[in-house]
Amino acid sequence: MDPSKSSSVFQMQVFKMPPDVNRSELSPPQNWKINGSLNPDYKCGPPVRVSPSQFPDPSGLPSNTTAVASWQVVCNITHPKGASPKCCVSFSSYYNDSVVPCRTCACGCPSNTARTCSTTAPAVLLPPEALLFPFENRTAMAQAWADLKHRTVPNPMPCGDNCGVSINWHVLTDYSRGWSARITIFNWDETAFPDWFAAVQMDEATRGFQKMYSFNGSALELNGVNNTIIMQGLPGLNYIVGETDGANPKKDPRVPGKQQTVVSFTKKNTPGINVAAGDGFPSKVFFNGEECALPSVLPTNNSNREGSTTILSIFLAVFVFIMLHQ
Known part of the structure; x- marks a missing residue:
């Protein structure tokens, strides 16, 4: 996203001890490892000798001091086979009042939760306001929502997603010439995310991308394929705070850090797109x-079903009315 922020420089003081006292023999530390707050697995190569670095003179004079020796270590984010994700996505839409939450144990489940919750039961549909609460505070809301919608809930209830970051993708509008979505990023960890960035892959909708209103967003074309939209916060606002206590820590649940934007699409460049059927959601x-x-x-889009039910009800009412009068 920003090459100027993809490197880090630091200075290390190393003291020699007998029998390694030859000042001309310098051996850099080996087996480098970097842990991140969201990406804990970085694969690092061996140190490579490079030209000595220059840094400001410690005395404050307008001159640079050259290091005795400098090495470069290149580290890349890796995805070990079988490793759990660190973030998850929930889906919602204007045509359905329930939220499809993150999957059960989307980011793994601690072994000690198997006795109190189910690691295999599917996640329970939620009311939209439940997304603002930590998972441990959603049980009563999920059960009440299920009762209201005449749905059964598993017993025991499914475990949480256990993700540090969750993203809600909400299909906001859909009309003849375009449509829009709302993206909300929730940070459930105490660690903040400065200079964050995100990307969504949409196979059918990216060509219709128009604008993001609270994030910087642009469509990215790679190898002739235009199916990815990258985004980050606006300058000076690209900072997602960590989870904090509520106004009354003894009563109120924890409050996640969050940022939100609306993204608009046009249908001019994507003829035949079916937003409700799945084209409006990222892959x-x-x-x-x-x-x-x-x-x-x-x-699910129940509008057609509800419309058919309404027509059938009207037909039955008219039929009963005619039979009674006969």
């Missing part, structure tokens, strides 16, 4: 280079 989502877990189902 892959990345946050800070980490691929996020997606829900296994999409929000």
